Amino acid sequence: MSSPASPPNTVELDALIVGAGFGGVYQLKHLRDEGYNVKLVDFGGDFGGVWYWNRYPGARVDSDIPQYEFSDESLWKGWQWSQRFPGSAEIREYFAYVADKWDLRKDAEFGVFIAGATWDEETCKWTIVSKCGKQYRAQFFLLNTGFAAKRYTPDWEDIGKFSNWLHPSYWPHEEPDLRGKKIAVIGTGATGIQLAQELSKIASDLVLFQRTPNLCLPMAQVEYQGGEQARPKEQYSGLFDRRQVTYGGFFFDFLDRATFDDTPEQRRKTYQELWDKGDFHFWLATYNDMLFNADANKEAYDFWKAKVRARIRDLKLQEILAPDIQPHSFGCKRVSLENGFYEIFNQPNVSLVDVKTTPIVNVDETGINTTEKHWDLDYVVCATGFDSMTGGLTQIDIRGVSGQSLKDKWKSGVKTYLGMTVVGFPNMFITYGPQAPTAFCNGPTCAEYQGNFTIRTLNAMKSNNFRRIEPKADAEEKWVEKIHDLADASLFPTAKSWYMGDNIPGKTRECLVYLGGVRTFLEALNEEADAGYPNFEKGQSL
Template identity: 35%
Template sequence: MSTAAEAPAETADIVVIGAGFSGIYALHRLRGLEARVVCFEAGDGVGGTWYWNRYPGARVDIESMQYSYSFDEDLQQEWRWPEYFSPQEDLEAYANHVVDRFGLRERIRFSSVVNRLRYDEDENRWHVHTDRGDHVVCRYVVAATGSLDATNIPRWPGVESFGGQSYHTSNWPKEGVDFHGKRVGLIGTGSTGIQVTPVVAETADHLYVFQRTANFSMPSRNRPLDPDYEREWKDNYPERRAKMLQSASAGLFDMPDRSVFDFTPEERERLMEEAWNSRSGFRLMRCFTDTARDIAANDILAEFVRNKIRQTVRDPEVAELLCPNTHPIGTKRICIDSGYFEAFNRDNVTLVDVRTNPITAVTPGGLVTTAGSYELDILIYATGFDAMTGSLTRMNVTGVGGRDLRDKWRDGPTNYLGFLVAGFPNLFMIHGPGSPSVLAQMITGGEWQVDWVVRFIENMEKDGRTRVDTTPDWEDRWAVEMEKAADMTLFKRADSWYMGANIPGKPRVFMMYVGGFDQYIRRCTEQVESGYAGFVRTA
């Protein structure tokens, strides 16, 4: 299983897997326990998502003043964000600044892929192995592996035969890629493909965008950060951070309590137009409260966006292909963009509909669909991830009785409160299935989850307990609660990666808690305060 000779086993108290924003914060918090902590990171730098995803146009879709750490007031005040929506390079720089400012780098073992996690019942210890031969024996594992880590490349015939350059967007070369004079094929029009398209179109000889599913996207209206806006946020950070923890999205977004149907067609058109033209078109999604659960209300919002696409794209046939009509708006990840739809007005950009005419093969010279072939020099896979579960299942995790996590999750990812999996004691997940994950602002959500885990471990130690597990019964109870929350929304109407629908053979299960981040906090807190209901803690 290892690609290097295995070193003698070493001991630690806690292993953290991943040095993204949640893993970095976990290292910082766990240091306060005076524990022996080791962090393994697959990359040669920190930042997680913002280390790996350095593709052209990569940018966060949450305002920078919110998408940042809250745990240190000096850090909040000293860091300067140049733009409203930060690009990848600024977010990676921020991660590096935090790691160095708080002296965390020496605790991280870079370029170390965890490829085996084995729980030993007799020892009550986890054995953690890496591809470099590390073998660490520890009591607790904090899996800060993220939701979008395990890359997905469809298995078309001939994928390995392509003679040009090919890249998955999550493993982009640091030195960049030169598109000048090149025929480029981009597969995928999710949030990544939407960001990549206008940037590549600027220099490529020709860009072919292969679209299976049209997606909703709204203008980011990104711009340099106004110093007065920054100052106003920094002056009010404590109050605003508290409010973020009381919101459904772990962020501050105005959401008036009103229905689409409270207004005449003319009035709601005006309100939607104002939201579309605000500092972020993303505000449109919070214009009315019933569009996430009422299909009739959702249809009105969706048609407004489709009309914006029709107004933007000059070719009517291309515009209709770009209009999403396979899922309600908001049930797949909403994107914000900088000129995506405008890119299809360029003479060097061609939209290829692969829903009607699927890709059948990759050849040494390009791609083949049922309608024709395309000669390409560069192939870009914006084909996403084995989301939510892949980062853990690919690590070969075995728990009590040697049970493989892949077998445990064969019919879907069971868990309790998004933190624990029955039969895998002392293994805590951050942003894993069963948590709000990507449906809440990730840095704030990760901070809260890490704080919860650290308090839990502190209480375990104080109470003389050394092992915590849950039971299948409590997993089932949480699954029912998650299902009820999802059934109140329209999410299940979409074949999305939220449901595992992008991975052939993956069970179709809605994997996130959609009851709201504020309610998630309440439920986790209640269960601990009611005598650790659902947790089996033993000495």
């Protein structure tokens, strides 16, 4: 039987990449180098992924340089950063530099929102359709949507009555005039922290609505001068190699001892050294039992609490921001980096609302009503986060072999093999998604390691004349079991967080992240590929 012909306007490809962040950019470059006919599409207007959208005041990366860049020597040799933690505008400049250096623009299409994809078992190809009706047909469907592609806004009563809403991920390209305005920021995740720090400098009144204290760590920002960088570039190759042997894919790793192996004096000294380094050292370069032992975790929290309370004058605010009783296991909700956040509450123009004790009741034309009072506002910034890890994938109507959608398959819980492939969805590869190290691995690291596995798999299929590859059901079941076992051995399930899907009403509560660390994850990828993909069904030779 002959294969059905594509409609005349269908773009025929070997692979279609969705997403123009680090993962998509890496795959476009390297698949093209391997001779594949590949295109990249993204709903944004340029390269950058989440950084194309993140234009809000204070937006910046929270992995320091050079950890947050590609390891390609031809790139880092010619690029200089201006800060240890660059702002979003500089990251967009970096993406433009990469796109030009790798000559990517000719194979990228922007302003394209992928609405659906359907697998055809006869042709072993995906038919992928954009929201505006453009159609692509590709053997491989490569999803690089990232973990924060679908924003979340709570359904407050009468929310539509207030007109000046701003969402950080859709910040206007023409900056709104917020100077001297009465502004609310709802949410104290990483975005809310960054926004509050900046808006406190220009707002006549800033009110921050907090549900749960964010146990922030000091960023320790550094301004670079005259081409100086944090580390000599002669060290870069070795540093990039180190990413594959650490838990978080950073240049640093947990200590080789447990919390109570040290005396109290030694612990205080160690904590202080980690604190002074900034970045995520106090979180992911600390004692190796901090995320697994409740007593060890409390030791870290008590040190953190004393440090933070010393920076806040008001005793009531101290208790809301750094409670005496630990609000949740430290590091088991996403840790944010701050640069003067706690000091803004010493300013007369900044207020804090604890929505656990004074919840939001509704919204009206002039502001927000809580159970305590009405807040008169000019702007409301809704920093309430994302349907993390899964939302960017399930908002696409992806239909596999049986016609079942990915959304329906995951309705009662995510199922993947290696956090990259799904039973019933052949030739589909996910990067920086659920059940991978994603939230504990910075973007460029995961982009390269997961990208290399995807490219290696496609090359193996080509050399063996296979048309389709799909994980085996028992392999998927064992991977899901491993995800849950790793979580249950840790303190993560004790905290409500987007790591567990808690931030989205009705979402299944489960660990969405592989907690075994980058090193063991990379070992699993390499073992699978080295053994010839024994946990995959491969077939339909050309």
